[in-house]
Amino acid sequence: MSDESTLxxxxxxxxxxxxxxxxxxxxxxxxxxxxxxxxxxxxVVSLLLPEPGATVQPSLTSxxxxxxxxxxxxxxxxxxxATWWDYHHRLFSPIVRYDSLLxxxxxxxxxxxxxxxxxxxxxxxxxxxxSTPLLSTQIAIVLYAIVQALGGLDLLVIWRHATRxxxxxxxxxxxxxxxxxxxxxxxxxxVFLASIPVAFLTPVGAExxxxxxxxxxxxxxxxxxxxxxx
Numbered sequence: 001m002s003d004e005s006t007l008x009x010x011x012x013x014x015x016x017x018x019x020x021x022x023x024x025x026x027x028x029x030x031x032x033x034x035x036x037x038x039x040x041x042x043x044v045v046s047l048l049l050p051e052p053g054a055t056v057q058p059s060l061t062s063x064x065x066x067x068x069x070x071x072x073x074x075x076x077x078x079x080x081x082a083t084w085w086d087y088h089h090r091l092f093s094p095i096v097r098y099d100s101l102l103x104x105x106x107x108x109x110x111x112x113x114x115x116x117x118x119x120x121x122x123x124x125x126x127x128x129x130x131s132t133p134l135l136s137t138q139i140a141i142v143l144y145a146i147v148q149a150l151g152g153l154d155l156l157v158i159w160r161h162a163t164r165x166x167x168x169x170x171x172x173x174x175x176x177x178x179x180x181x182x183x184x185x186x187x188x189x190x191v192f193l194a195s196i197p198v199a200f201l202t203p204v205g206a207e208x209x210x211x212x213x214x215x216x217x218x219x220x221x222x223x224x225x226x227x228x229x230x
Contacts, residue, residue: 020100028098028106035110036085042117043074043081073123076207079214081116084151087188091159091181097168105158112151119144134203141199141206145192152189159185188213 088109095102119140126132126140162168163178191213199206 020103021098023097025092025095025098028103029092032088032092032106032110033085035113036081036088039081039113039116040078043077043120045117045121073120076211077116077120077123080148080210081113083214084113084155087155087185091155091162094169094173094177095162096170099168101161102158102168105154105161109151109154109158112147112154115147119147137203138199141203142196145195145199145206145210149189149192152185152192156182156185156189 122140123144126136159178159181163173166173191209195206195209198209
């Protein structure tokens with residue numbers, strides 16, 4: 001007869017993590033923060049200085065004027081990625097366990113974050129202020145909006161997966177906190193999705209919708225914070 005039945009229950013369980021679940025979220029969060037840090041840093045690559053050795057060096061004024069749309073795309077994307085980090089941090093704060101599905105969903109979200117610098121380059125090269133075909137500008141903005149909307153939907157799925165039946169979160173997490181966080185995510189996703197048809201009418205209007213959304217969420221958080229869990 002096996003001696004396994006005489007072992008304590010904890011000793012009969014597989015080693016934590018081997019079955020894709022556990023309580024140590026350290027590595028998952030460390031990887032996430034690393035991807036966010038890299039994406040935020042890599043954004044600045046889109047701001048290129050004039051090539052050395054050029055026969056005609058542009059004046060500083062003309063160079064800065066030419067750089068303006070790229071800087072605006074950089075600044076907007078920096079704020080959006082920083083806002084995503086804030087949402088990610090808030091969502092994972094009450095999560096105390098993980099499973100294999102949570103890990104896969106989080107990896108997909110990191111894919112969205114890591115590809116954002118490339119989308120910023122597209123906005124810089126084909127943005128509304130560039131003398132490019134209108135269709136190219138619209139496609140660049142739509143691609144950006146679609147990818148960001150997918151990231152928001154992924155965070156929403158993570159939250160619902162973790163909170164359904166308090167599967168992966170603290171047992172006393174208030175229902176008001178859960179529903180309030182869901183509403184926040186739905187608003188963000190809705191703005192990015194709504195900006196897609198707007199881009200075909202006015203590309204600048206789509207980008208303005210993102211800016212208004214980011215600052216509106218920041219202001220709302222200050223005046224109407226979601227109640228903290230007990």
